[in-house]
Amino acid sequence: NAGVMQNPRHLVRRRGQEARLRCSPMKGHSHVYWYRQLPEEGLKFMVYLQKENIIDESGMPKERFSAEFPKEGPSILRIQQVVRGDSAAYFCASNRAGGYEQYFGPGTRLTVT
């Protein structure tokens, strides 16, 4: 039973480029969460999605960041015009409807040069 998959594991972007991070939830899970971990800090909630719906985006920066979870395919976290401050590890988690535990993927480390 495959766990939460994230790709790429490492992503390097120059300032001003776009970053796309992908997350495939565990089989049977319909809820996806994105968290960001800055160096030497804990994880901070960004957004919670269900298929084709954004449920809670209270942790998302107002500009440049967007997320989607289409009917088919992985969830995508998109960062436009990246800046050095976007350098962080981005984690995806999933659970099934009614579940309260979240299972995490291995994360994507984004480096902005």
Added chain:
Amino acid sequence: AQTVTQSQPEMSVQEAETVTLSCTYDTSESDYYLFWYKQPPSRQMILVIRQEAYKQQNATENRFSVNFQKAAKSFSLKISDSQLGDAAMYFCAYRADNTDKLIFGTGTRLQVFP
């Protein structure tokens, strides 16, 4: 706003000994869940143990147990018979029953010495 505080940035323990990691939280909610996650050098977040606030009995998973003090809003993690593989960052996390997002503490780095 709910907050989670881990006041020990670093802890160390000798192999086979016992260590306790502290966590306190602040909330006005009565129904919530608490978790401890382990993050080894691979950075994979691994769920170690969970506690439902409505349960008075402390959760236990093999060598890992918690001391949940609801009135004091305290949720410490005890690791017994520590092993070298327990070395990692440990994060305490909170989730209110009426929301889905996890709120994490800043973590405690645990070193295990042979």
